[in-house]
Amino acid sequence: xxxxxxxxAGATTVALYLAATVAPAFAAPAVSAPKPPNAMLEALxxxxxxxxxxxxxxxxxxxxxxxxxxxxxxQLGASYAGAWLNGDASQLSVATTDAAAADAIxxxxxxxxxxxxSIADLNAVKDKLDQAPAAAKAGASLWYVDVATNTVSVLAxxxxxxxxxxxxxxxxxxxxxxxxxxxxxxxxxxxIGGSAYYIGGxxxxxxxxxxxxxxxxxxxxxxxxxxxxxxxxxxxTFQGSSFPGNDYAWVATPGHTVTPYVRGSGGAxxxxxxxxxxxxxxxxxxxxxxxGWRCGVVQQHNASxxxxxxxxxxxxxxxxxxQPGDSGGSFISGSQAQGVxxxxxxxxxxxxxxxxxxxxxxxxxxxxxxxxx
Numbered sequence: 001x002x003x004x005x006x007x008x009a010g011a012t013t014v015a016l017y018l019a020a021t022v023a024p025a026f027a028a029p030a031v032s033a034p035k036p037p038n039a040m041l042e043a044l045x046x047x048x049x050x051x052x053x054x055x056x057x058x059x060x061x062x063x064x065x066x067x068x069x070x071x072x073x074x075q076l077g078a079s080y081a082g083a084w085l086n087g088d089a090s091q092l093s094v095a096t097t098d099a100a101a102a103d104a105i106x107x108x109x110x111x112x113x114x115x116x117x118s119i120a121d122l123n124a125v126k127d128k129l130d131q132a133p134a135a136a137k138a139g140a141s142l143w144y145v146d147v148a149t150n151t152v153s154v155l156a157x158x159x160x161x162x163x164x165x166x167x168x169x170x171x172x173x174x175x176x177x178x179x180x181x182x183x184x185x186x187x188x189x190x191x192i193g194g195s196a197y198y199i200g201g202x203x204x205x206x207x208x209x210x211x212x213x214x215x216x217x218x219x220x221x222x223x224x225x226x227x228x229x230x231x232x233x234x235x236x237t238f239q240g241s242s243f244p245g246n247d248y249a250w251v252a253t254p255g256h257t258v259t260p261y262v263r264g265s266g267g268a269x270x271x272x273x274x275x276x277x278x279x280x281x282x283x284x285x286x287x288x289x290x291x292g293w294r295c296g297v298v299q300q301h302n303a304s305x306x307x308x309x310x311x312x313x314x315x316x317x318x319x320x321x322x323q324p325g326d327s328g329g330s331f332i333s334g335s336q337a338q339g340v341x342x343x344x345x346x347x348x349x350x351x352x353x354x355x356x357x358x359x360x361x362x363x364x365x366x367x368x369x370x371x372x373x
Contacts, residue, residue: 036334039265039293043285047295047320058089062282063334065092068108069279076101081115082122082147085281092279095147115150117175123302125152125176128169130304130313136168137304137311141183141345142355144303144317147280153300155181183345183353185305196289196325197251198232199225205289205329207340208272208359209258209371210250212239217252219362220328221340223309225249240366244310247342248362249328260373262330262337265293271373273335275360277301284318284333286341286356288326291348296320298333305355307343315355321348331356337370 036059044055062085069083072094081095092110096102097118105112122145129143129152139161146153154176156162162178196205197220204224210217217236222243225231229238234256241249261269264287278284278298285295296319304313318331322344331338339356346352363370 037264037268037270039268040270040285043265043293043295044283048283048297054088058283059334061085061089062278064109065089065279065282066276066334066336068092068110069094070276072105072108072110075104078120079118081113081118081150082145083110083279084148085279087281089281089283093148095150117150119145119147122147122150122152122175125171126302126304128171129154129165129176130311132165132169134310136165137306140165140306141181141185142303142305142317144300146177146300149177151175151177154178155183157181157184185307185343185345185355196329197234197236199229203289203325204327205287205325205341207328207330208262208337209260210363210368211258211371212250212252212366212368215252215254216256216258217250217368218258219248219250219340219359219368221342221357222247222249223342224328225251242365244307244312246314246357246361247312248340248357248365250362250366250368258371260371262332263287263293270332271335272332272337272370273372275337275363275370277358277360278333278336278338282333284320284331284338286318286320286322286326286329286331286354288322288329288341290323290325291321294320294322294348296354299353301358303355305343312342312355312357314361315342315357318354318356320354321346321352322354323347331359 041055079096079098083094093113094105094110095113095115099114102112126145140154140156143154154162166176207219222241225238227238227241234253236251236253239252260272264270280298282298284298299317301316303315303317329341337359339358342355342357344352344354
């Protein structure tokens, strides 16, 4: 039986710093950065079972992997088919449909994987699943591009429901993998008062500080409030909101001071430096007003999740736990902002899965500038 997920609220995001002293695992340009904050290292040790040295090593590897992936995405062009890190983030694999590109991938310190479908091909399959009738999508909990298997994966409560979605979308069934899953996503909004921001009697969490022109504000989850809704503590107004379909919003907060921080472990601030997307397999942490600072790894990008209110596309799936009240909160990897908490399945007692809306899409849609340190 699939369990209903919930939306997560979180405090403003914090950037993490990567150590430059660890021997590089990827042939990317050297990046000079201060030692990662203790709060980040402690959370990674707790949630990923790492030693302090392993946490520092992992963050450094992930930073280099992100640079290599960004360069190869451009260099490979139409043949690019995705990238992912192995379990301990020591090796980046990059997929391509062009066997002749193997040497270029190795030159960036990555492992080449030759596949039959490009990332554009996989995204096209997923787009068709997104456009399937609502009745067909209701039987599947989520679907996403799985670069490691070069397929689009559909998770459903039973095989027939997943196959029904594939048939309704009219896609090549060989490009889709249907998997039985106990995930049942639902939104995380907690009407109990808390410490983040409020919309009437409901509570959500601030994502990241932003500006549009000279107007300060923050991004958050779209399901937290509709355009025109007002907030308190801090006071503000939703200037734009989209849900379902997407799950993002931004709130203008005139008179308040925006900062480049996310609340980390123990309330320590983590500074946001940018918003470069983390690779599949990278470690990632979340800040929320209910469960605080929690960490895990990126599982897949570009997932479509079916909540009771409708389907949301373009989410990233993670192993980070969350609970009601964490909605809208920050997801950050290293020093890079990743997204705002959308929803999930499970909790922080038994473990769970959480999805976030990538922050770069929100910034682009509303013409916002991320506040960085």
